[in-house]
Amino acid sequence: MKFLGVNKLIEIRQLTKQYGHIVAVSDLDLEIKEGEIFALLGPNGAGKTTTIRMLTMLTKPTSGTALINGYDVTRELDKVKKEIGVVPQHMNLDQELTAWENLELHGRLYKIPATERRKRIEELLQYVELEDRARELVSRFSGGMKRRLMIARALMHWPKVLFLDEPTVGLDPQTRRKIWDLIRRMNSEGMTVLLTTHYIEEAEILCHRVGIMDKGKLIALGTPGELKKRVGEVVVETFGGKDTGYKFFATREEALAYASQVDGDVLIRESNLEDVFVELTGRKVVD
Numbered sequence: 455m456k457f458l459g460v461n462k463l464i465e466i467r468q469l470t471k472q473y474g475h476i477v478a479v480s481d482l483d484l485e486i487k488e489g490e491i492f493a494l495l496g497p498n499g500a501g502k503t504t505t506i507r508m509l510t511m512l513t514k515p516t517s518g519t520a521l522i523n524g525y526d527v528t529r530e531l532d533k534v535k536k537e538i539g540v541v542p543q544h545m546n547l548d549q550e551l552t553a554w555e556n557l558e559l560h561g562r563l564y565k566i567p568a569t570e571r572r573k574r575i576e577e578l579l580q581y582v583e584l585e586d587r588a589r590e591l592v593s594r595f596s597g598g599m600k601r602r603l604m605i606a607r608a609l610m611h612w613p614k615v616l617f618l619d620e621p622t623v624g625l626d627p628q629t630r631r632k633i634w635d636l637i638r639r640m641n642s643e644g645m646t647v648l649l650t651t652h653y654i655e656e657a658e659i660l661c662h663r664v665g666i667m668d669k670g671k672l673i674a675l676g677t678p679g680e681l682k683k684r685v686g687e688v689v690v691e692t693f694g695g696k697d698t699g700y701k702f703f704a705t706r707e708e709a710l711a712y713a714s715q716v717d718g719d720v721l722i723r724e725s726n727l728e729d730v731f732v733e734l735t736g737r738k739v740v741d
């Protein structure tokens with residue numbers, strides 16, 4: 455059953471995944487609206503990939519539900535499959551095939567008719583700036599080229615929502631920015647994007663809203679601005695002994711008042727998402 459007029463493109467209710475005694479994702483409730491770029495942020499093992507795997511039907515939830523554009527990921531597999539594009543964490547292109555052949559294979563799997571398929575492949579290779587490399591084996595591609603080809607492949611069947619698991623891991627800063635531009639461009643053309651990342655600045659710069667996961671649980675949710683407000687927009691760092699101390703304030707005046715009473719070195723700066731994460735979990739995002 456499709457529910458008409460939903461602008462909640464993804465609706466997750468009490469989604470849980472257990473592997474034996476490990477609870478990888480615990481009671482996750484989350485809604486993502488059409489047109490959003492949403493980031494799941496969290497340290498290694500937080501449950502980000504498991505969440506994406508459940509939403510993209512690669513693994514079954516232990517309990518709970520998730521709807522994509524109104525379709526249930528546990529019961530309406532064919533319908534969900536048409537709505538989603540997936541770029542997994544690990545490279546899974548066929549390295550012995552060319553860029554063109556990889557897209558061709560995907561197009562056939564999705565039963566896109568030959569003429570349309572050819573047009574779509576040309577269009578997408580151009581979109582990700584690989585048109586000159588169409589006939590080259592993927593094994594000769596750089597990491598950034600492979601990533602772009604994976605994005606092109608995920609877009610082949612005109613999905614409504616794109617899932618990207620760590621889209622820029624291991625890429626150099628220029629290539630990372632290229633991927634960000636690509637994500638922004640897709641989004642400005644109407645694509646809803648759910649991505650996971652370890653990179654705070656990626657979530658902060660690129661995403662409308664961020665969910666912070668830790669040990670399988672969603673521990674914070676909001677726009678980067680809202681999350682920073684929550685801990686305090688101004689930080690005073692104090693250096694003494696071994697550790698740096700962090701104290702958060704709503705305003706610069708309050709921060710200055712505090713800093714003026716501190717002995718030793720102090721630094722006053724704006725807070726960022728990493729501060730939010732450390733404050734909420736007591737841990738660094740990247741261990």
Ligand SMILES: Nc1ncnc2c1ncn2[C@@H]1O[C@H](COP(=O)(O)OP(=O)(O)OP(=O)(O)O)[C@@H](O)[C@H]1O
Nearest residue numbers: 473476477478496497498499500501502503504505
């Ligand atoms: N197939 C599996 N079998 C058993 N345990 C698993 C499996 N997949 C994930 N887990 C466990 O579930 C937890 C969450 O893992 P997950 O891969 O979702 O984390 P993540 O947030 O994506 O981490 P990373 O940042 O390292 O990619 C971890 O404790 C992991 O060991």
Ligand SMILES: [Mg+2]
Nearest residue numbers: 502503504543
């Ligand atoms: Mg992961």
